[in-house]
Amino acid sequence: MPEKQQHQQENYISSKVKLMEERCRQNRLSLTVQRRTILENLSSRTDHPTADQIYAAIQDRITGVSRTTVYRVLETFVQLGLAKKISNPEAKARFDADTSRHHHAACVACEKVIDIDAGLIADIDLKAADLDGFDVFDCSVVAVGLCKDCRSKDGGARSFKFN
Amino acid sequence: MPEKQQHQQENYISSKVKLMEERCRQNRLSLTVQRRTILENLSSRTDHPTADQIYAAIQDRITGVSRTTVYRVLETFVQLGLAKKISNPEAKARFDADTSRHHHAACVACEKVIDIDAGLIADIDLKAADLDGFDVFDCSVVAVGLCKDCRSKDGGARSFKFN
DNA sequence: GTTAATGCAAAGCATTTGCACACGT
DNA sequence: ACGTGTGCAAATGCTTTGCATTAAC
Numbered sequence: 001m002p003e004k005q006q007h008q009q010e011n012y013i014s015s016k017v018k019l020m021e022e023r024c025r026q027n028r029l030s031l032t033v034q035r036r037t038i039l040e041n042l043s044s045r046t047d048h049p050t051a052d053q054i055y056a057a058i059q060d061r062i063t064g065v066s067r068t069t070v071y072r073v074l075e076t077f078v079q080l081g082l083a084k085k086i087s088n089p090e091a092k093a094r095f096d097a098d099t100s101r102h103h104h105a106a107c108v109a110c111e112k113v114i115d116i117d118a119g120l121i122a123d124i125d126l127k128a129a130d131l132d133g134f135d136v137f138d139c140s141v142v143a144v145g146l147c148k149d150c151r152s153k154d155g156g157a158r159s160f161k162f163n
Numbered sequence: 164m165p166e167k168q169q170h171q172q173e174n175y176i177s178s179k180v181k182l183m184e185e186r187c188r189q190n191r192l193s194l195t196v197q198r199r200t201i202l203e204n205l206s207s208r209t210d211h212p213t214a215d216q217i218y219a220a221i222q223d224r225i226t227g228v229s230r231t232t233v234y235r236v237l238e239t240f241v242q243l244g245l246a247k248k249i250s251n252p253e254a255k256a257r258f259d260a261d262t263s264r265h266h267h268a269a270c271v272a273c274e275k276v277i278d279i280d281a282g283l284i285a286d287i288d289l290k291a292a293d294l295d296g297f298d299v300f301d302c303s304v305v306a307v308g309l310c311k312d313c314r315s316k317d318g319g320a321r322s323f324k325f326n
Numbered sequence: 327g328t329t330a331a332t333g334c335a336a337a338g339c340a341t342t343t344g345c346a347c348a349c350g351t
Numbered sequence: 352a353c354g355t356g357t358g359c360a361a362a363t364g365c366t367t368t369g370c371a372t373t374a375a376c
Binding site for chain 2 (some may be wrong): 016042046047048054077078079080082083085086094095096098105107108112114115116124131132136138140141142146147148151
């Protein structure tokens with residue numbers, strides 16, 4: 001890695017860690033070695049690792065970390081807005097007999113999935129995007145949020161606060 | 164349900180079943196009660212059920228169906244292009260320290276997830292869509308396909324053939 | 327000193343697999 | 352008859368939970 005790029009990378013990671021420290025203080029969460037190490041690892045990579053891949057990667061840095069901790073810490077990061085969990089609200093496969101192109105909105109509270117009519121959203125044009133040789137079979141929009149019913153029940157409770 | 168709507172619904176379901184029969188014959192797959200019942204159930208609903216929800220729903224229609232069969236039949240339907248599996252390529256949570264809006268392309272073969280720069284895709288405008296009171300926190304495009312590497316390995320093998 | 331976080335082992339779900347039997351063709 | 356599909360039970364894999372111990376504030 002060229003020197004300059006490496007410096008930028010280090011800056012990025014340390015600013016991420018600083019942000020975490022700030023948000024942890026705001027929410028009376030402890031600053032632990034595990035949280036720092038996991039965030040450093042996650043910020044240093046762009047491959048969207050699974051919890052287990054992070055667990056494997058930090059073994060040599062902290063001996064004796066448990067998988068459990070990795071899962072818990074990552075969940076905390078998501079709630080603190082420091083990381084995103086992708087492609088998976090509630091890790092269950094859902095099926096749809098409607099194979100025509102349309103989009104989905106998933107409610108984080110009740111797990112309901114509603115359809116969004118494709119005609120009402122401008123066509124997604126992937127042509128301009130750099131897909132690095134990716135051959136796209138299917139492509140759709142996934143919105144994540146709170147449905148009408150759950151919205152009226154709890155104002156969209158976010159566990160932790162941050163700006 | 165109004166009479167007319169019910170007729171349309173029944174037509175839709177039976178045409179789905181006919182399509183399945185056609186594609187099963189094309190691929191030397193047997194026409195079984197289970198396949199018919201599961202497809203009828205899936206086509207009659209718009210709530211994107213999980214395998215287990217379908218399993219529960221068909222209990223009174225075929226006593227003694229097994230969960231296993233429901234999973235297997237649904238998988239077959241996906242391969243026959245009769246149904247879609249949504250929000251879940253490989254049911255594993257993946258994390259991303261980059262919380263800025265961007266999109267993802269997931270490879271069905273190697274499970275790799277690559278980023279698509281949001282700037283290169285026209286902004287998704289959900290305003291026109293009928294979201295039925297849904298409060299969207301986050302919204303992104305998920306593309307599913309074959310990455311460059313896997314594309315060169317196997318030509319994008321599809322298990323079954325259909326038009 | 328309190329409160330919160332960690333590690334361990336065990337439990338919990340969703341999903342898959344191996345194998346014998348039953349069914350569709 | 353033959354090949355496929357099904358059901359069962361057990362296995363697998365990811366993730367969560369309860370509880371005692373340890374670390375952070």
